[in-house]
Amino acid sequence: MVDNSNPSVSTAMQVVDSLSDIGRAMPFVAPAFILLKIIIDIEQRAQEVDAKCSDLVERITFMISHLPILEKIEIMPSTRQVIERMNEAIKSAAALIAAYRKQSRVARRLSISNREKFTQCAEAINICCHDLLMSLQIHQSTQLEILTRDVPIDDDDKAAQTFVEEHGGSVDAVMYDRELVKEFAQQQHLVMDDSVMEQLNQNIADSVQQNQQRFEGILQDNVKTAIADSLKSIAAEMHASEAEQRFKCVQCDKEFTNSSNGPKACSYHRAEYDSWSRSFPCCSTSHPCQFAAHRSKHHCDYPYGNFFPRSRGVLNYTDTNEEWASVEDTNLETDEVQKASVGQLYRWVSRGARVEENTLLITIGRVWYKYPYYFSTFTAKELEDITKSVRLSRRTLIFRTSADENEYALAEWILSISGKITGVRLTAKAATSPQPYVRVCPIDLASCTRSGEILTLSEGGMRSYTPASP
Ligand SMILES: [Zn+2]
Ligand SMILES: [Zn+2]
Structure with a gap:
């Protein structure tokens, strides 16, 4: 299942597939492959390509693509140290991407400090990558601009920044103001409900830390076996633990997930069914008269039966x-x-x-x-x-x-x-x-x-x- 819409993910998959032999031969580099596989999984299930995530994927892929040389050289303790630091840096990146992808699209954009977190992560990877190239005695590479470039900013992030600037310039003042968040969601044609406000009130650092612990556990359980199984069991385990949360819609009673939800996913009546007249007083037909996004919590943003x-x-x-x-x-x-x-x-x-x-x-x-x-x-x-x-x-x-x-x-x-x-x-x-x-x-x-x-x-x-x- 190659995601053709995202070239950075396809490249990462090719690298993981072609290099997993090295992980098998040298278990101390296996965490890097497992973690990159976890990132690929998250990115493949994501609803849209995100420039910041793709950028991290490219940096990590670039770093990992140099590992085959390990098979040809004598491995010094200093190289092992660099590899350990590399594993840690990739784990932090995986934890950040997982936490970021869990945020709804509105919260992800309006949490403008997210970009700083990506920049820190990219810097950590860059330093590891430099050290790795040094210790592997790789001196020059045409792709080095990957390490020197800035973390990209995409149109949606720009739109969020512009919105904040237009409304006084304080991110906090926008993030905690339900009316402004709603306005931004409408402007960007995104789904807005109370979970967005909850996410904006939560600190992404907390969920990054939880993810790191979770990935640590997955690594401990899998470093030996997963490489032998070509990383397949990891994917299965990730799917089980990452299985998308299902909600029940308060408007139409149907189940939905965040990825199946959209601005017109839900159909319902404005008024409740009147059993005496056997009809809906809002529209007098049995077909739903309203279309909106599914909502998991009751609200009074507009009427529904x-x-x-x-x-x-x-x-x-x-x-x-x-x-x-x-x-x-x-x-x-x-x-x-x-x-x-x-x-x-x-x-x-x-x-x-x-x-x-x-x-x-x-x-x-x-x-x-x-x-x-x-x-x-x-x-x-x-x-x-x-x-x-x-x-x-x-x-x-x-x-x-x-x-x-x-x-x-x-x-x-x-x-x-x-x-x-x-x-x-x-x-x-x-x-x-x-x-x-x-x-x-x-x-x-x-x-x-x-x-x-x-x-x-x-x-x-x-x-x-x-x-x-x-
Ligand atoms: Zn109706
Ligand atoms: Zn619904």
Whole structure:
């Protein structure tokens, strides 16, 4: 299975195939072949060619292609040391490529410091390669520019850099701002969901280190046997441990993997099936009316049928949640209601199991496919991530039902001077009210609980009058 679309991988495969005899004869160079084989496997399964990965593959292939000379010379202890360092450098490169390829395409591009990691890796390989050429007494090579060139930057990386520059120049401010990340994903026609934000919050160095340990284990188990089996068992083992994670889509209930997902991979209805009228109220046909990317986690970026039984299961019962504060204003002419609330989620289903962590619940608008709505929960960990994002972006708005200044409901985070979330402000205003109704719920970030009395900042307009007695 030669990947013709990526010449650097095809060349690497040829080198591995033609040189594995040397690994068999000299087990101390075998790790280099095994690791290059691991890299080839990762690159073959990758969805697209990436200039930084190809560059590392080429450097490593170039270095390894000099090893046949080992068979003709007497091997000195200094040469063995160089080979050991070479094995380590290739292991670091394999670990980096594996971690990088695990990032989604959006996260990979916006993690602009990735390029530094590739540069460090390339430098380590270059130094090893120089030492190797010296100790093998190879003096000149026409391909030496491989070692002196810069790590390439491709169009997608450039697009990410330009995007960051256009938005203030701070990578952090973009990376932690969900709205900006979403905008970048849209601009690049890439899939955006909450896993992208999680990946951007994670440090790639951690997963590089995990990979190094994993590869160390594979090497220990395989150096003797794998060479004899022409590296085939390594590939099988890698596939088993790297088998792509399967997710279940919350919109269409189908299984998907990141590589099978795409901007139009999922089809679904905006509204849920109505068993009484035996139809979908969104489009009145049985064929899905919407197309988007599969999503593994529930979200309120846009309506989809499966969302509503879930939100209703919470909102229509009293044992599922406790309301801390709410605002509501009714338009006296149209009877349209603007509302928002904040509280604690106890369980997702009435009489079901209680959620394990303290969970904040924020609801804005009427949760129905025809209206703009927001229904989302937050654990302490999620609030901490949001704090980071809000502190950098100063984007405190959680959601607003309408841009109309006269009629809207909204919720926003309240920050302390040091940039910590200390509460949620709720606002509701109907066009028939002269003033909005505004309340503040103080929140303790660490415990994800209400931390004080609800403040009413503005009583707002004429809310529906309820007589004390009929
Ligand atoms: Zn539909
Ligand atoms: Zn789907």
